[in-house]
Amino acid sequence: MSRATVLEARNLKVHRGGTQVLDVPALDLRAGEVLALMGPNGAGKSTLMLALAGLLPLSGGNLRFKGADLGVRSEREAYRRRMTMVFQDPLLFDATVAQNIATGPRLRGLPSAVREPAVRAWAERLGIGHLLDRSARHLSGGEAQRTALARAFVLGPEILFLDEPFASLDAPAREGLLDDLGRILAETGSTAVISTHDQGEAARLAHRLSVMKGGAILQTGGLREVMNHPQDPFVAAFVGMETLLKGQVAASGEGLLTLRLGKGADGHEVLAMGEARPGQTVLVGIRPENVSLSLHTDKSSSARNAFPGTIAKVIPRGPFFKIELDCGFFLAAYVTAQSLAELGLEPGGAIVASFKATAAHLIRREGLDAEV
Amino acid sequence: MDLIWEGLRKALELLLTLDPEVLRITLLSLEVSGLATLISLVIGLGVAIPVALNEFPGKRLVIALLNTGMGLPPVVVGLFVTVLLWRNGPLGFLEILYTPSAMILAQAVIASPIIAGISLSALQHLPPGLRLQILALGASRPQMVWLLLKEARLPLLAAVMAGFGGVISEVGASIMVGGNIKGQTRVLTTATVMETSKGNFEVAFALSILLLVLAFSVNAVLTHLQQRNRPR
Missing domain, CATH: 2.40.50.100 (RNA polymerase II/Efflux pump adaptor protein, barrel-sandwich hybrid domain)
Structure with missing residues (x-):
């Protein structure tokens, strides 16, 4: 795959309370690929993801999105409107499902004539079309995460960050959502980064895999390559x-x-x-x-x-x-x-x-x- | 018991005949406390939002001070505002002592920490990731603040109710900076104190009932606002 690099990270460093919690010398994200970040809790997956999303102040290094230097404040703010992120906690607003999905388009000032068909289409695509008028407070875990995903996909993000989106779901909800997400990612050709500690999820969704430990990336490579040729014992154990x-x-x-x-x-x-x-x-x-x-x-x-x-x-x-x-x-x-x-x-x-x-x-x- | 029944009967009579003096007192109460609450909402949110959204040294101290401020005794506020507004005081040039403006000022001093404190706690109780989620949906900073306030609307309206409840019912500051001047600065609480001390219980009863009705009505409106548009 020799596609264009969308996001280019170099020497990313993040400190928290005086200690370094992230140190990534280089990571590239290419157009149309799904990159999985794997690692145990505390490995720095979420930190790396927030850093890549421009939502975390860096203590060093630089980040380029399609050539634009995200160290520049105005570029970073423009970038925020071209990517989006879904968290483990769906973080829905106290409003209806439809209002939740419409949040991003509203923030961009899109008229309701444009907004509503898109909201409906994405709700249907994620299997929550019948819930549009329901309060987001009264959804099951799976429905809530589907709403959060629809709220993200409706923006047509150039990069989609998914931070352990299935971690709080029960097994049946997770299975169904994994299938649907895998299908939608493939259909839309989305560029995405997904963090998980489950090798099965990574295997089903990702093209490439980075295994993390202690705020560093131990190995990055194609899915099969990392799964079958781990470079060190930790990665080997982690990929099963x-x-x-x-x-x-x-x-x-x-x-x-x-x-x-x-x-x-x-x-x-x-x-x-x-x-x-x-x-x-x-x-x-x-x-x-x-x-x-x-x-x-x-x-x-x-x-x-x-x-x-x-x-x-x-x-x-x-x-x-x-x-x-x-x-x-x-x-x-x-x-x-x-x-x-x-x-x-x-x-x-x-x-x-x-x-x-x-x-x-x-x-x-x-x-x-x-x-x- | 006769005293009570007689008092209540007289009170109803005063209310039903719409006694002009009673009406004036009631409207002034509403105006002074309403304006004071509005000013306090602006000040309270102005303090609560930056404190909630930023990390800085001394944040805990600020929060502790705000929480202490929520219990400011009205007479203490009354004393300080009186001294400030006294002819030779630092704000004496305003010449507003013993006017409704002074009462609004004093009541705003009382309600601002209440509204700031409750609003701060409301904003701090939002899920920790919500701010990042809103930014990740492409919100500018003002849009983010607006969405956070919208999300915290229930406790924020509770803050407004607590602020209004605090000032509509206080008497110490109002009597000190307003002076309970008939036709000018007399409000329901100060009038009730005066009528009771004069032994005019029936008038005091009428005023008290009005005070309760006023507090109830305003809170009913706010509660309606609070619970409206809540998706089921």
Whole structure:
């Protein structure tokens, strides 16, 4: 994707009460892309988003919107009319749904003949057309957030900031809204930034992903790239790569390497994808959905890595179960409820876990000996 | 008990015959306290808005002072305003002591902190993210303030009611700076005090009933304004 850069952030710094809470050397937002900011609470997602939206005083750095320097007050004020933001709390006014959606157009002095059809159209599009005359005080959480989204989309924003818009919704409301938002973002080709701590939301909405921790961005990249090739253990854990194995490269070649696992897992060898020199200490990550379980070693399987082990824990995770295994080393796998029953999986049971070499991703090559 | 019944009967008679003196006193009460409340609303919001929207050193102190001001004893205000307006006082050149203007001034001093204090708390109780949300919808600063006031309209009208209630019912300041001069500065409260001390209970009753009716009517209008346009 080589589209025009819409928003360009350089050396953004924000201080609060004397301590630095945000330090982002560079971040670009391109036209038509949805960028997800992921990270735990307190990672600085909201701070970064407010800074990008020009709603937070910067203690350093600069921000350009389509070339205009947002350090200039008049440019920043003009920018405020071209972007908009939706927060976790819908923050609706004590008025009707229609009046709420019409707020932005009214602030811009648009006549009601222009306003009303747009308000109605966006309410319909977000599935709240029947609620236009209802008081915003009497809405469910999902309806309220839909109203907040309609209030934002009606402005035709050139950048849409969404700060954890689903975090206070229950599961059914969240599912429905995720579908609708994903569809509308795609249909409108919106440029958007969305913060979330849920990798599923990011995976469904975003094209690119930035993982944050402690006010800094650890990694930015395409969705698949970050999900499958996290650059460090924190990012790996956060994007759901639950198994991290450390070991020494025994042999390598043609993009494939044989890894001899470290202490506590002597003798085990794992085939993984990546480039590294023999003798180097490396980490490989394996996503739990790429590990399959069977009762016996399957000779015909294309999986190069197969390890007998015992089940340590069975943890329900909504529609599926997470199985933690002891194969001489830790390994996590996801199975459906059906597989769980068919295989008769329970703690203490014997099992064979297998995964392809292409499912084991090299994470980082340097500084491991010093760190771990 | 006879005294009470007789008093009430006489009071009704005075009211129903629209005694000109009673009417004049009532209208002056409404005018003085109404204007004082209006001035206090302007001053109160003028103080509350910048204090609510900005962070500055000493903000807590300002808030504490405002809250203390909400309980200013009218006689203390009366004393200070009298001294200020005294012929040789700093504002003596205005020559408004013992006129309705002096009463409006004193009552505005009493009501301003009440309206400022309640308005401030109303604005501070709005959701913390609301200001950013309004700005993110493209509001200029004046538009943002207007939307915040609109959002806080219920407690803001309560502030106006509390301010009006405070000054329509006070007597200390009015009697000190107004002097209870018949036909000029006599209002319902000062007249009630005087008639009671003279033993004219029936007149005092009539005046008291008028005071209650006046307070009720004004608050009824404000309550109507407050609850109007509330979407169900």
